[in-house]
Amino acid sequence: MKDVVLKGHQDGYLLTLKATGSFERILTELTDLFAQLNHDQQVAKKDLVQFKIDTENRLLTAQQRQQVLHLIEQYPAFRVSELKSNVILKTEAQREKEQDSVHINRATIRSGQEVTVEGDVLFVGQIHHGGILKATGHIFLLGDVAGIVQAGFPDNEEAVIVGDLSTAFQVRIADQVAIMADDQHAFTARSVAYINDLHLLDYGTLADLKTIRPKLYNKMGEA
Amino acid sequence: MGTALVVTSGKGGVGKTTSSANLGTALALQNKRVCLMDLDIGLRNLDVVLGLENRIIYDIVDVAQGRAKLHQALVKDKRFEDNLYLLPAAQNTDKDALLPDEVKAIVAELKEEFDFVILDCPAGIEQGFQNAIAGADGAIVISTPEISAVRDADRVVGLLEQQDMKYEPRLIINRIRQHMMNQGDVMDIDEITKHLSIKLLGIVLDDDGVIKSSNHGDPIVLDPKNPASQGYRNIARRLLGETVPLMSIKEEKVGFWQRLFGHKK
Structure with missing residues (x-):
């Protein structure tokens, strides 16, 4: 059985590097395969051919990745459009999980303390x-706020803050800052602070969320 | 070109921050452009006393380390038009995050624009104190009539004299309780001044209003009738070169008949 399988699809060619085979064998097979393909290509005089590569349940190291890409880049007629795999590193998985989940935080943040959360937070x-x-993402406030809340740190303008902000010192989203003493807005627990189309901090209510942030609204529906 | 004055005491709790805020405000009321600088890194208070705590976005460490421009970090006190600004201290960085040379550079930049730069020094004589006195042209030493405060003030005057500043250090005796001083329970003004052998800049009486107004974020100087306020106003005028006599610490004696028939206060 071969360790490198080439198949044609509607949207191009898919090159599967079998996870069961050794990487050395795959490399030799690839070398032979592309030498042959290059020969055929020149005979047929076709245009640039793009490949997708699937490494199945194998995770290529950076070096192996380079070897594969380098091998194919030798031929100007071929190009790799995508390199995919079924597996990712645990650290990567954890980072993605951190980013996607809503953290529940019940800390008491005292004067001079700073709590930074990756992703969204229900405070x-x-x-x-x-x-x-x-927080790098959204902030949902149920607790008492007298200090500063900053969502979308450092530059995520999509982030929103939901909750009663009337007692806060400052509200910050991405790089916008509002001093609450100057903002005479009537807040309720269902207020939403967000960055509007003019890149300014603005306020709405949860009922407006569908128009303000459709993505977030839909995501809430899924959960 | 303005003058930079450091407000210092050695001992904590004698009123450095309150005096800085009130002197700054009094000078601003005299139509001078004043910048107050809080150097108590990690335990900042000056912003709270001035009621500007909620307006801080950047602080002095951000400026020193290049994360913000000086004018971005300055917090304007809207009550005094363009006369009073605050450069806040950092709240959550290490207290050694600032170096004397960095403070010097910032003070030099501020002096170009302001008539007075008032540096609020932290308690103690460590790094924070060294930072605060580095940029100053002169010092205002605060003491209370308590022996421990006078002792620490004496130590601080000694350290200041080694600094070779443009102006000699001057003394403010703060939180004077008239009845105690009149009864001889505490050192009197002459004793303290003689003991420290520096010029007396002024005295400030102890008054409940000081704490009350600080809690609202209003410096007491804004109340012209308050006795502590008058003390600070006099000091500000002396700083500007006026000759103002020292206020009396004699308590008003209420006569017998007045007590019987006089209006209740």
Whole structure:
């Protein structure tokens, strides 16, 4: 059985590198295969051919990846459009999980303390005067807020903050800052702070979320 | 070109921050452009006393380390038009995050634009103190009539004299309780001044209003009738070169007949 399988699909060619075979054998087979393909290509005088590569349940190291790509790049007539695999590193998986899940945080953030969360946060703790809660994603507030809340840190303008912000010092989203003492907005627990089309901090209610952030709204529907 | 003054005491709790805020405000009321600089890294308070805590976006460490421009970090006090600004301290960085040379550079930049730069020094005589005095042209030493405060002030004056500043250090005696001083329970003004052998800049009486107004984020100087406020106003005028006599610490004696028939206060 061969370790490198080439199949034609509607949208191009798919090159499967079998995870059961050794990498050395795959490399030799690839070398032979492309030498042959290049020969055929020149005879047929076809245009540039693109390949997708699937490594199945094998995760190529950076070096192996380079070897495969380098081998194919020798031929100007061929190009790799995608390199995919069924597997990812645990650390990568964990990072993705962190990013996607809503963290529940019940900390007491005191003056001078700063809590930074990867992803979204449902905050049920307290932020004292001078404390800062930062999240790379959205912030949903149920707790008492006297300090500073910052969503979408450092530059995610899509982020929103849901909750009563009337007692907060400052609200920050991405690089926009609002000082609540200057913003006479009537907040409720269903208020939403977001960045509008003019890149300014604006407020709405949860009922507007469908128009303000359709993506987030749909994501909530799925959960 | 402005003047940079450091407000220092050695001992904690004698009123450095309150005095900085009130002197700054009093000078701003005299139509001088003033920048207050909080150097108490990690335990900042000046912003709270001025009621500007909620407006801080960048701080002095951000400026020193190049994360923000100086004018971005300055917080304007809207009550005084364009006269009073605050450069806040950092709240959550290491207290050694700042170096004397960095403070010097920032003070030099501020002096170009402001008539007075007032540096609020942290308690103690460590790194924070060294930072605060590095950029100053002169020092205002705060002491209370307590022996421990006078002792620490004496130590600080000694350290300041080694610094070779443009102006000699001057003394403010703060939180004077008239009845105690009149009864001789604490050192009196002459004693303290003589002991420290520096010029007296002024005295400030102890008054409940100081704490009350600080809690609202309003410096007491804004209340012209308050006795502590008058003390700070006099000091500001002396700083500007006026000759203002020292206020009396004599308590008003209420006569017998007045007590019987006089209006209740």
